[in-house]
Amino acid sequence: MIIVLVEANADGLTLFSREALTFARALGDRAGHAVQAVVFDEPTDAIRQQLGEQGVALAHHPDDPRLSDYAGASWAAAAVDVVRSSAAEIVLASGTPRGNEILAHIAARLDVRMAANVVQVESTDPLVVTRQVVGGAALEDMRLDDPIAVLSVAGHACDPQAASVAMTTEVATVSPTLDERDLVTRVMQVEQTQAEDTSALTGARVVVGAGRGAGGAEGFTDLLELTELLGGALGVSRVVTSLGWRPHSEQVGQTGSRIAPDLYIPCGISGAIQHWxxxxxxxxxxxxxxxxxxxxxxxxxxxxxxxxHEVVPAINKELRSRRTG
Amino acid sequence: MTNVLVCIKRVPDVSGEVLLTEDGMSVDARHVGFTVSPHEECAVELATQVADATGGSATVLTLGPSDGVEQLRSALAVGCSSGVLVEADTDRFGPADVAAAIADVVRAREAAGDSVDLVLLGNDAADTGDFQVPVRLAYALDRPVLTNISSCEVDADRVIARGDGPDGTEIFEVPLPAVVAVLEGGVTPRYPSITGRMKAKKAPIDIQTPTVEPRGSGRVRLRVPPPRSGTVEVLGQGADAAPAVVDLLVKIGVVSA
Known part of the structure; x- marks a missing residue:
């Protein structure tokens, strides 16, 4: 049994979670395991349908009002209950901030190894996974031979694909055993006003990138116009955020967001490992x-x-002139 | 008065191609310098800020080779007052082993009467990227842990921390003692001053040998991913390339013809 912890937003499952489900299904097909999900959010019809498309027959929904405010410890406690009751051999989630946090709690609770940012499965018996290290500049083959394997799937390690046979997903509500101590780290407050949504960047079809070559905070006008003309998102290198030219939420790289657009146009970016x-x-x-x-x-x-500063305005002009025909 | 322990890791400063050792078990760092991750630079800055604001202390710790003193001195130059080097072969230490060794240091200091109220770490190491040492350390010490934190401050017996969540900036309030893992982006690490560098040279560094028997990381081997096949097609030079660029955008399908 493989248990996948999924994340959702107002539109249903996140892109990263659908990738993780597809990754889990491929692993399950090789290792002879069925895939079940743990859904912390309210399992809406949209979420159930997406889980069904991914071939998930059973989703566990920990139902407890104390879980409504996120805490890595309490969500992990609920997930460990499911892992134990379903006798799961593998637990995985997407390598998002929450995904990695919850999995680290689970691995600590179960006293087993955890592999972060896995991109492929090298062998299933014994389970050896390949994961990104040094910011993706190197790969590590890592053995996960504890009774329960815990791993996170690197963002965009695979494209989400529907299962050949869709399932009707049954939702099993579970009542987790929660300790008060697991609730002290819950989110006390969320400030929407300062929210800087990175999902537009991580899910964009086209990303225009900007690096030191932008020259300064005022050097982004043409780049932003190109971004708008292409209906894309702006992503920047670390030097741009370090110099304060653009907000950290736009940073692409090892310590920023991971993107997988159809087209990436890095402008004035040298391509250090951190960014690559x-x-x-x-x-x-x-x-x-x-x-x-x-x-x-x-x-x-x-x-x-x-x-x-010469090329981008020329592209913008060409795009505008072809648009007006 | 909050006593902070901030943990850093000496890592190869790779910015271009990564070379591996002959046995494929480590990054060959003979031709590159060493650094710490941007997350850890921010953790050091936050440690200094908390120590200053509360009249407490900031101690910097690293687990690794004796050369890690170089990274400890860098942190001592920007506000930490003492250092701890846990001398160990990091290739033999998995994330659970590192957490256990740090927990031993914390317990020994507390047994000697030196409280460790707040442990700060980077969210993940720049080389191994395990994303779990802070959480495992918290379990080893039976303390609460926050990860993905951009900034934090101490108010009496609580740490108030902020981090970017899926729905906005999340605010946490956790009782001390606690463990907090830091992401870059919330604070700007300061540059060392001349007096800071002078102080760092004289600051005490406690060198220890871990008693933890390491279980290892499960590493089978490292590999360098194959380069992308094919060569780059140059569409042109300067502004003259614009029509060829737009032709390509149409061909890829991101612009309609």
């Missing part, structure tokens, strides 16, 4: 850079050699 870690899942990369030897250029599919 967050953008290597892009399907097509078009680099715009003055330096033809920059790592981002040599790793890209397409490149324009030139200053972004």
């Amino acid at each position: 870690a967050g953008c290597q899942s892009a399907k097509t990369i078009l680099a715009i850079n003055t330096d033809p030897e920059a790592p981002m250029v040599t790793r890209a599919h397409y490149a324009v050699i030139g200053d972004l």
Whole structure:
């Protein structure tokens, strides 16, 4: 049995959770395990349908008002109840901030190893997984041979795909055993006003990237126009946020967001490992850079050699002129 | 008066290609420098801020080779007042082993009458990226733990912490003693001053040997991912390339013809 912890938002399951379900199904097919889910959010019809599309026949829903405010410890306690009662051999979630936090609690509670940011399964007996280390610049094959394997799936390690046979997902409500001590770390308050939503960036089809080549906080006008013309999102390198030119929520990389757009257009980004870690899942990369030897250029599919402040306005002009025909 | 212990890790400062040792078990760092992760730089800054605000102390700890003194001195130069080096071969230590060794240090200090009220760490190490040492440490010490925290402050016997959640900025209030794992983005690490560097040279560093018998990380081998096949197609130079770029956007399907 594989238990997948899923996350949801107003639209249903998150993209990352659907990826994790697809990853789990492929692992389950190889290892001979069925996949069940744990849903902390209210299991709406939309969530049930998405779970069914992913081939999940049974979803466990820990139902306790004390879980409505997130705490890594209390959600993990509820998940461990499900893991024990269903005799699961593998527990996984997407490697999101919450996913990794809950899994770390589960691994500590079960006193077993945990593999973070797994991208593929090397073998199932014994279970050896491949995971990203050094921000994705290297891979580690890691053995998970404890009675229960705990792993997080790296964002965009696979595309979410529907199962060949859809299921009607049954929801089993469970009453978790919670200790008061697990509730002290619950979220006390959420400030919506300062919310900086990164889901628009992580799920965007087109991302325009900007690095040191932007030149300053005032150097983003053309880049933002290109972003708008393409209906995409702006992503920046670490140096841009460190210098205070753009907010940290726009950072792509090892210590920022992971993106997997159809097209990524890094402009004036040299392509240090820190940044590559967050953008290597892009399907097509078009680099715009003055330096033809920059790592981002040599790793890209397409490149324009030139200053972004000349190239980007020209692209914008060309896009506008073709649009008006 | 809050006594803070902030934990950092000496890691290879790789910015380009990663080289591996011949046995494939470690990153070959002979040709690169060493650093700590951006998360940990922010954790050190927060440790200094909390110590200053409460009249307490900030102690910096690293587990690793003796050369880790270099990273301890960097933290001592920006406000930490003493250092602890737990000398160990990090390749033999998995995240649970590291957590157990740090827990031993905390317990020994407390047994000697030095309270450790707040332990700060980076959310994940820049090299192994395990995402679990802070949580395992908290379980070893039976203390509450927060991860993904951007900023924190201490108010009497509680730590008030903020971090970005799925619905906005989440605020937590947790009783001390506690463990907090920090993400970069909430504070700007300060640069060392000349006096800071002078102090760091003289600051005491307590060198210890861990008593933990490591279980290891489960590492089978490291690999460098294969480079993307194919070469880059240059569409042109400067502004003249714009029509070719838009042709490509149409071909990929992100712009309609």
